[in-house]
Amino acid sequence: MEPLRLAILGCGTVGSEVVRLLRQQSADLTARIGAPLEIVGIAVRRADRDRGGLPVDPGVFTTDALGLVKRDDVDIVVEAVGGIEPARTWLVTALRAGKSVVTANKALLAEDGASLHAAAAEGGADLYFEAAVAGAIPLVRPLRESLHGDRVTRVTGIVNGTTNYILSRMDATGAGFTEALDEATELGYAEPDPTADIEGFDAAAKAAILASLAFHTRVTAADVYREGITEVTATDVASAKEMGCTVKLLCVAERLADGDSAEGVAVRVHPAMMPRTHPLASVNGAFNAVFVEAEAAGQLMLYGAGAGGAPTASAVLGDIVAVARNRRTGSRAPGESSYAALRIRPMGETVTRYHMSLDVADRAGVLATVATIFAEHGVSIQTVRQEGRDDDALLVIVTHQATDAALRATIDTLAELDIVREVASVMRVEGE
Numbered sequence: 001m002e003p004l005r006l007a008i009l010g011c012g013t014v015g016s017e018v019v020r021l022l023r024q025q026s027a028d029l030t031a032r033i034g035a036p037l038e039i040v041g042i043a044v045r046r047a048d049r050d051r052g053g054l055p056v057d058p059g060v061f062t063t064d065a066l067g068l069v070k071r072d073d074v075d076i077v078v079e080a081v082g083g084i085e086p087a088r089t090w091l092v093t094a095l096r097a098g099k100s101v102v103t104a105n106k107a108l109l110a111e112d113g114a115s116l117h118a119a120a121a122e123g124g125a126d127l128y129f130e131a132a133v134a135g136a137i138p139l140v141r142p143l144r145e146s147l148h149g150d151r152v153t154r155v156t157g158i159v160n161g162t163t164n165y166i167l168s169r170m171d172a173t174g175a176g177f178t179e180a181l182d183e184a185t186e187l188g189y190a191e192p193d194p195t196a197d198i199e200g201f202d203a204a205a206k207a208a209i210l211a212s213l214a215f216h217t218r219v220t221a222a223d224v225y226r227e228g229i230t231e232v233t234a235t236d237v238a239s240a241k242e243m244g245c246t247v248k249l250l251c252v253a254e255r256l257a258d259g260d261s262a263e264g265v266a267v268r269v270h271p272a273m274m275p276r277t278h279p280l281a282s283v284n285g286a287f288n289a290v291f292v293e294a295e296a297a298g299q300l301m302l303y304g305a306g307a308g309g310a311p312t313a314s315a316v317l318g319d320i321v322a323v324a325r326n327r328r329t330g331s332r333a334p335g336e337s338s339y340a341a342l343r344i345r346p347m348g349e350t351v352t353r354y355h356m357s358l359d360v361a362d363r364a365g366v367l368a369t370v371a372t373i374f375a376e377h378g379v380s381i382q383t384v385r386q387e388g389r390d391d392d393a394l395l396v397i398v399t400h401q402a403t404d405a406a407l408r409a410t411i412d413t414l415a416e417l418d419i420v421r422e423v424a425s426v427m428r429v430e431g432e
Contacts, residue, residue, distance in 0.1 A: 136311035161286035348405030
């Protein structure tokens with residue numbers, strides 16, 4: 001049997017684990033594919049670095065990634081480097097040359113997935129990226145293939161383990177954000193620079209990929225409304241508990257009808273209060289889960305480890321097996337499906353409920369004035385309560401559903417009042 005030859009780009013946490021699993025499971029993989037897999041090159045920054053006993057011939061390491069991709073004896077390119085460039089150049093080159101590509105690069109797919117799909121179509125090659133979203137959780141393929149005959153209406157997910165761990169600890173212990181982040185860093189759940197996670201960039205990239213697959217529309221990271229969790233306080237978490245909710249960083253992608261009966265897509269990432277009865281509310285620690293709603297299939301939830309070397313490598317290996325089988329049989333995976341080309345709706349049109357805390361002066365007429373401002377902007381109040389007195393007075397308001405634009409206008413007007421010292425917090429309420 002002729003072997004299928006692999007070029008691996010990157011040998012960090014994920015790349016090295018992929019190499020180990022390829023070696024450990026070589027016999028089983030050969031049986032599943034019908035041909036052996038052979039690593040012919042691994043592109044790294046430093047070829048002479050100690051790899052901790054990685055089970056490969058040191059001669060396969062190279063610093064020339066582009067040269068490796070262009071080699072005639074390479075059938076499959078596995079990319080585990082990340083970032084936009086030079087990864088985009090490497091993968092486009094491989095795909096145009098007819099080489100199958102397996103990538104975990106969510107940032108590239110979210111920013112310029114169109115270029116990769118176009119190159120794959122041009123070269124007649126496969127592009128697989130299960131590991132780009134939610135690690136080992138099989139999510140991309142169900143959306144891309146299993147649910148392809150259904151109509152997905154909404155995808156709601158917890159897709160970043162770092163932020164979920166932080167919010168879970170805040171909920172369980174009453175800790176503040178900084179304290180919970182420090183704990184996550186000590187345990188290795190947060191990077192030394194956690195910006196991509198805590199500011200929502202990582203989740204936004206994944207949300208763009210999920211929305212593109214679910215709604216057959218090109219969605220980029222720039223189309224995703226994004227808020228991180230740095231402003232979430234222990235008070236917010238305590239207020240959520242009083243409402244029977246917990247706070248989660250959610251990615252929400254939904255298909256909505258526009259006013260002219262056409263449809264649009266809204267995609268957002270932000271912290272939200274979620275009822276503890278919702279299946280996603282019980283997803284704690286560094287775990288991920290995605291809740292899919294479809295017209296025929298109903299409600300589906302996929303849950304598991306969303307990051308880490310071994311879980312991500314598991315998803316990469318699954319893709320390698322799939323593309324290897326396709327090469328043996330001369331078949332191809334489904335390409336990009338963007339036929340719907342739905343309008344990307346701005347955040348201002350999004351409708352949801354809100355939880356707000358206002359630091360106000362404790363005197364007669366304050367509540368009536370605040371209620372009038374809400375009414376003027378078409379935002380209906382569901383519940384209101386006052387906590388504290390005198391200089392510590394706090395109004396906690398929960399609204400009925402309203403557009404984001406209407407709520408923003410309400411906040412701007414409230415901030416101009418002398419009776420409102422501060423709009424202390426605003427958080428959406430989802431999943432009811």
